[in-house]
Amino acid sequence: MDHFMELLETRRTYRRFEQREISQDIIDDILTAARLASSAANRQPLTYIVIKEPDKVAGVFAHTKWAGALPPEQGQPKEEERPVLFIAVVENLAVNPDCDTDAGLAIGNMTLAAWNRGVGSCIIGACNKPALAEMFGLTQSQALHTVVAFGYPSHASRVVDMEDPTQFKYYLDEKRDYCVPKRRLSDVVRYL
Numbered sequence: 001m002d003h004f005m006e007l008l009e010t011r012r013t014y015r016r017f018e019q020r021e022i023s024q025d026i027i028d029d030i031l032t033a034a035r036l037a038s039s040a041a042n043r044q045p046l047t048y049i050v051i052k053e054p055d056k057v058a059g060v061f062a063h064t065k066w067a068g069a070l071p072p073e074q075g076q077p078k079e080e081e082r083p084v085l086f087i088a089v090v091e092n093l094a095v096n097p098d099c100d101t102d103a104g105l106a107i108g109n110m111t112l113a114a115w116n117r118g119v120g121s122c123i124i125g126a127c128n129k130p131a132l133a134e135m136f137g138l139t140q141s142q143a144l145h146t147v148v149a150f151g152y153p154s155h156a157s158r159v160v161d162m163e164d165p166t167q168f169k170y171y172l173d174e175k176r177d178y179c180v181p182k183r184r185l186s187d188v189v190r191y192l
């Protein structure tokens, strides 16, 4: 259990990566973790597209935005810092059009399974969905939920206590490591 809580604590969003391939074995773990996630009425409306060839990864990257809280020169990965893998999460609307929670659970499992193998990730909601949907050949009954970027991190990221409830933006410290303010338990929990 301690290991699991440590996994949760250290599984942060990573935005700079080593240019090192991720083995298929690890990709299989990530996809299996998505497959095993809970699903409303067990309908399982999600499918996944794996993008791992470098030129295709670059094509997807071109349609993604990183670290909205930071100036681009700080938050946008430079060419030698980019992720080496994307997995797109696709909603199959005929199976269940209301699958945002399913997607969140699957993405949570994916990022944890990756981190369990030392692979960091960044969930990318800020992407050009029409352009990516066309690139992925999605049909009328499919919608792109998110793309998730993966790679071996080349920076650290740590949780810090949020001192001021309005200061939720993450920031970089002097070593360019990410600091992620989280609200204290006492600020978010009430026992009835």
Ligand SMILES: Cc1cc2nc3c(=O)[nH]c(=O)nc-3n(C[C@H](O)[C@H](O)[C@H](O)COP(=O)(O)O)c2cc1C
Pocket (backbone or CB within 6 Å): 011, 012, 013, 014, 015, 065, 066, 067, 068, 122, 123, 124, 125, 126, 127, 157, 170, 180
């Ligand atoms: C639904 C969702 C969409 C996100 N979209 C982006 C994004 O487009 N670009 C980005 O750099 N980070 C994105 N993130 C990452 C968040 O910024 C990050 O989770 C947050 O700053 C907290 O950091 P943590 O994941 O380390 O706790 C997204 C996260 C979630 C949950």
